[in-house]
Amino acid sequence: MTAPSSRVAVVTGAARGLGAATALRLAADGMAVAVIDLEESAAKGTADAITEAGGRAIAVGADVADAAAVDAAVERIVAELGPPTVLINNAGITRDNLLFKMSETDWDSVMNVHLRGSFLMTKACQGHMVAAQWGRIVNLSSTSALGNRGQVNYSAAKAGLQGFTKTLAIELGRFGITANCVAPGFIASEMTRATAERLGQDWEEWQAARxxxxxxxxVGVPEDIANMVAFFVGESAGYVSGQVIYVAGGPKV
Incomplete structure (x- = not known):
């Protein structure tokens, strides 16, 4: 079994927010981290923070919904850091609107990043996990998977990731690979701040109300999610697979 200090983790959407906090946490736990975001320049800040703290990291630019870009990214990660055995599918976007106002483009864009992106990244990495007979996959869902007004696309995508996770757990468990899902509630992040601005709400007042x-x-902070991810990818979670944990400050189901 590979020692934690030599494991390579891939975190998508890691330029900021939940992804950046998770990348930093996994690096602090001794893993080398590939920080993936749409633009390599955006991911560089997180990767630099890791290396400045004495860790190993690279910034990789890739559209996770583009199969060729994903394959090229994983090939580069293998060459520069080593075969990845930890994958955090965090990349996501929102295109909120009520159903009757939502465009097909807004639907497709959200599905492509969340579902197609997670599928392509997992497919590209799972072979390395099978070869190592050890792997950890964590997908980021949301409490919106339970339904949320104005987010029919996002809610459907996040619910889909839960079914995706459970099926991965069934198919890959025999190879020493676990798959689990973290579903955040309200987290103070750039994404939620942008939502407040779009709704014309004062950020501090909106947080207090929530x-x-x-x-x-x-309200939650990105580190709350990073802590849950760190548990799922650790040695102590080897008998935990196919689970969805709502990190929301209270019960959601």
């Missing part, structure tokens, strides 16, 4: 609706009486 916190009152959460049992633990605070």
């Amino acid at each position: 916190a009152k609706e959460i049992p633990v009486q605070r």
Whole structure:
């Protein structure tokens, strides 16, 4: 079995927010990290933060919905860091609107990044995990998978990732690979700040209002998600697979 210090993790959508926090956490836990985002220049800040702290990381630019780009990215990761055995499918976008206003492009764009992107990245990495007879896959879903007004595309994609995760767990378990899903609730991030701005809401007031609706009486931070991911990819979670954990400050189902 490969030692944690020599494992290579891939985190998509890791230029900022949840992805960046997760990449930094996995690096702190001793893994080499490939930081993937649409533009390599955007991913460089996270990768540099890891290397400056004494870790190993590279920034990789790739559209996760583009099969050729994904294959090229994984080939580069293998060449520069080693075969990846940890994959965090975090890349995502929102194109919110009510159903009758939503364009086909807004539907397709969200599906392509969340579902097609996770499929392509997992397909490209799983062979390396099978060869190692050890692997960890964590997909980022959302409480929106349970339904959320104005997010029919995002909700469908995040619910789809839960079924994707459970099927991966069934198919890949015999090779020492686990697959699990983290479903965040409200997390203070650039994405949620942008949503507040789009709705014309003051960011601090909006956070305070949301916190009152959460049992633990605070909003989440990216590190809350990184901590859950770190558990799923660790040695102690080897008998945990096919699970969806809502990290939302209270029960969601």
